Structure formats: C-alpha cells, structure tokens
Amino acid sequence: ICVILIAEQPDVERAVEAMRRGAYDFQTKPLNLGKLEAVIQRAISQQRLVLEKHELERRLDEQYGLGNLVGKSRQMVKIYDAVRQIGPSRATVLIQGETGTGKDLVAQAIHNNSPRRLEPFVKLNCANLPEALVESELFGHVAGAFTGALHMRKGRFELADKGTLFLDEIGELSPGLQSKLLRVLEHQQFERLGDSKTITVDVRLIAATNRPLDRLVQEGQFRSDLFYRLNVVTIDMPPLRHRKEDIPLLAHHFLREACQRNHKQIEGITRGAMDVLIRYNWPGNVRELKNIIEGMVVRAHGKQPIDAHDVPDHVRRSVQPEAGEIRIPTGTSMAEVERIVIEETMKACGYNKEACARTLNIGLRTLYRKLKEYDIR
Numbered sequence: 001i002c003v004i005l006i007a008e009q010p011d012v013e014r015a016v017e018a019m020r021r022g023a024y025d026f027q028t029k030p031l032n033l034g035k036l037e038a039v040i041q042r043a044i045s046q047q048r049l050v051l052e053k054h055e056l057e058r059r060l061d062e063q064y065g066l067g068n069l070v071g072k073s074r075q076m077v078k079i080y081d082a083v084r085q086i087g088p089s090r091a092t093v094l095i096q097g098e099t100g101t102g103k104d105l106v107a108q109a110i111h112n113n114s115p116r117r118l119e120p121f122v123k124l125n126c127a128n129l130p131e132a133l134v135e136s137e138l139f140g141h142v143a144g145a146f147t148g149a150l151h152m153r154k155g156r157f158e159l160a161d162k163g164t165l166f167l168d169e170i171g172e173l174s175p176g177l178q179s180k181l182l183r184v185l186e187h188q189q190f191e192r193l194g195d196s197k198t199i200t201v202d203v204r205l206i207a208a209t210n211r212p213l214d215r216l217v218q219e220g221q222f223r224s225d226l227f228y229r230l231n232v233v234t235i236d237m238p239p240l241r242h243r244k245e246d247i248p249l250l251a252h253h254f255l256r257e258a259c260q261r262n263h264k265q266i267e268g269i270t271r272g273a274m275d276v277l278i279r280y281n282w283p284g285n286v287r288e289l290k291n292i293i294e295g296m297v298v299r300a301h302g303k304q305p306i307d308a309h310d311v312p313d314h315v316r317r318s319v320q321p322e323a324g325e326i327r328i329p330t331g332t333s334m335a336e337v338e339r340i341v342i343e344e345t346m347k348a349c350g351y352n353k354e355a356c357a358r359t360l361n362i363g364l365r366t367l368y369r370k371l372k373e374y375d376i377r
C-alpha cells in the first residue's frame with residue numbers, strides 16, 4: 001500500500017518519521033491540490049512498477065522454477081523434494097528416464113534452484129550430432145582446426161562458465177569423448193580443437209540418459225570411471241503410465257498452453273475424453289500427451305470441450321476395455337453414454353450394422369440415424 005500522509009504544520013517531525021518507516025510522501029495543510037495530484041500520479045506510477053516487477057518474478061518462477069513440472073503423484077513429490085535439496089549444491093547430477101518424461105525440465109529446475117541461476121544454462125543433445133561435431137560443440141575450435149572451421153568458436157563448456165551445462169543422452173558419447181569429458185569433470189580444464197592453450201572453467205554438469213548407464217558399463221559401452229563421476233546424485237524420472245493420477249493435471253495444463261499459443265478458447269476436457277487419456281499407456285510419455293493435446297486444440301471448432309471422439313484414433317483403439325465390458329466414467333452425459341455404447345458395440349460386432357442393431361435391440365434405421373448423429377464410422 002502506498003501511503004501519503006497529510007499533516008498539520010506542527011506534525012512535520014512525525015510525518016518525516018512516517019516516511020522513514022515507509023510512507024511515500026507527506027503534504028501539509030493547507031493543501032495544494034495540484035501538487036497533491038502530481039504526488040499521487042508519481043505514487044501510482046511507482047506502484048505500477050512494483051506490481052509489474054512482482055508479476056515478472058512470478059512468471060519467471062512459474063516458467064523456470066518448478067512451474068513447468070506438473071503433477072501431485074507421490075513420484076513427482078519426491079522429485080520436487082530432490083530438486084530443492086540438490087539445487088543449492090555443486091554436485092553433478094544424473095537424470096535417468098524414458099524419452100519424453102521431462103528430464104530437461106528437471107535439469108532446468110535444478111539450475112534455477114541453485115546459486116548459479118543467474119548464470120547461463122547451456123544444453124547439448126549428444127544423440128543428434130556426429131562424433132566430430134559433438135567434440136567441437138563441447139570444447140570449441142580455433143580457425144583451421146578442421147575443414148570448414150573458418151573462425152574461432154567457443155564450445156558449450158566455455159559458454160556455460162559459472163553456470164550449468166546439461167548434456168542430454170550422454171550414453172550416446174563415443175569412448176574417446178567419454179575420456180575427454182572425464183578429464184574436464186575432474187580438472188575443469190580442456191583445450192579447444194586445434195589449440196594447445198588450456199582453458200579453465202567453473203561448470204556444474206547435469207547429464208541425462210534414456211539408457212541405463214550401469215548396463216552400458218557392464219556391456220563395455222560406457223566408461224565405469226565416468227559413470228561413477230556422473231552418478232554422484234541420481235534422479236529417476238517415472239514414465240507417465242506409472243503416475244496416471246497426474247494425467248488430468250498435465251492435460252489441463254497443456255490445454256491452457258495450447259489454447260494460448262493457438263488463440264483458442266476451449267472449455268476444458270470432458271470426462272469421457274479424460275477417461276480415454278487416463279487408460280492410454282503413453283509410450284511417448286509427457287511429450288506425447290502434450291503433442292496430442294495440442295493437435296486436438298488445433299483441430300477443435302468453437303469453444304466446445306474436447307470430447308472422447310476428438311481423441312486420435314490410435315489412442316482410442318489402444319484403450320479397448322476387456323471383452324464384453326464398456327467403461328463409462330461417473331458424470332458422463334446421457335448422449336455421451338449412448339454414443340460410447342453404440343461405438344463399442346459396433347467394434348464388438350466387427351462393424352456389422354445389422355448385428356449391432358440386433359445386439360442393441362433397436363431398428364436398423366435408428367442405428368443409421370445414431371451413427372450419423374454421433375459421427376461414428
């Protein structure tokens with residue numbers, strides 16, 4: 001609250017004391033209304049800046065703190081606790097989990113909960129580049145180091161100095177690069193390609209892999225000494241199928257984001273659609289859920305909630321109920337119940353309309369009308 005004190009002349013000393021305690025300004029009687037208006041306008045401008053600063057900090061925390069990690073399952077609560085404990089330390093972190101589970105978001109959250117949060121957070125996916133290019137990306141090169149190296153270029157370690165370097169899919173590194181990476185971790189020193197000058201950096205490393213590194217060590221594909229150097233602190237990201245109670249939260253979160261990006265105003269997700277999403281196995285994990293939600297938002301017409309028939313066919317086909325069973329969640333509308341029953345009976349009858357009509361004990365013409373009404377093919 002912005003306070004402007006109006007005082008009698010003898011109370012000037014008290015007004016000054018009030019300003020020391022946080023009042024914005026004081027005026028004495030008789031009032032100069034023009035001057036008072038100018039003070040009020042300045043006070044409003046200052047308050048607007050303060051509010052904008054708080055809003056910016058809130059958005060930054062939402063975007064880069066724990067805000068992008070969504071879920072209330074026991075597994076996610078453990079990850080939140082781990083991030084808060086690990087963040088302030090200097091320890092190297094190894095994040096393990098299937099593709100699409102959000103390992104990069106956890107790495108970002110660790111960085112943003114660390115003393116290095118104002119320094120660079122630099123990423124490199126080791127699986128997307130050939131070996132020679134990965135080495136150049138990590139350590140940089142000087143002009144003439146190899147064909148096409150026309151200028152000196154800093155590597156990711158140098159760019160991440162004083163900050164954090166996130167190496168995704170570290171299990172894809174070649175043995176030669178594993179050896180060089182081990183040296184950097186132990187001594188925080190390296191040379192650019194084609195240069196003999198040693199560069200010293202202060203970098204915290206966070207690594208991620210979708211392949212169990214201990215198994216790669218046993219198979220001779222990954223150096224054991226590098227594994228032990230990386231495995232100081234480990235976070236295991238659960239696949240989405242093991243935390244299905246988080247699917248509604250994630251779905252609504254991605255729905256809001258997709259509506260904002262695509263300038264849509266969709267009024268939520270129906271129980272029928274959510275039931276399909278919850279029963280799906282999600283081999284692509286959170287990333288797959290995000291992409292499917294975005295696709296449904298892009299294809300949506302008007303503001304109607306996303307319904308079960310909006311869910312992609314491959315998702316609906318893979319969540320077939322047990323033989324002879326139709327699952328209908330509590331709260332589903334009667335029209336949606338009818339649509340689900342007709343659609344599932346059609347599938348059970350091999351899309352034979354006459355058999356479906358007999359099973360449902362309705363006329364064939366009625367079935368055709370319902371199929372058209374509910375757009376069942």
